[in-house]
Amino acid sequence: MADIALTRQQLVEQLTAAFEKLIAIARQVDERGRHFDRTHWGPREIVAHLAGWEMIATVRIPRVAAGMPPIEFTDETQDRVMNDAINAASVTLIGDQPLDALCRILREAYQQDIEMLNGLDDAHFVAGDYIYERSVGVIDLCQEHCEQLQQLSQGANNPP
Secondary structure, three states, X not given: OOOOOOOHHHHHHHHHHHHHHHHHXXXXXXXXXXXXXXXXXXXXXXXXXXXXXXXXXXXXHHHHHOOOOOOOOOOHHHHHHHHHHHHHHHHHHHOOXXXXXXXXXXXXXXXXXXXXXXXXXXXXXXXXXXXXHHHHHHHHHHHHHHHHHHHHHOXXXXXX
16 A cells, blocks of 8 residues: 555545455456465455455454454464464354345445544544554555465465
């Protein structure tokens, strides 16, 4: 993402575009029959993973906006273990749903987060603020997953 600070409106627009692009690419990849293998998530797993993170954001964003610290570990190992557990739980709990259902869950979750972002004071939309940095990070993560899905679609990873 660019080093230029984005306004709230720009962040919201870019978040929406990033999620919608990811949903569209996930559907295309799924239609081509590319799915999960032992080393790479497929479209359902990626969409389930992001849906889970956006559902968690519905708790984290209001906490941070209220002046509480985000729920994160300062120890890198603990943070990685917790992130891996959350990813696994998201994929396990909702990942077996049809892709259309997962896309609907992701869309509902990110739209709820967008509504929360739109209700926050502009002070949360400056570089360095948790909410700003999380939003930029999610845009970047969506782009990474889009690239991963496009590689999967092009056959870089053979389906099992």
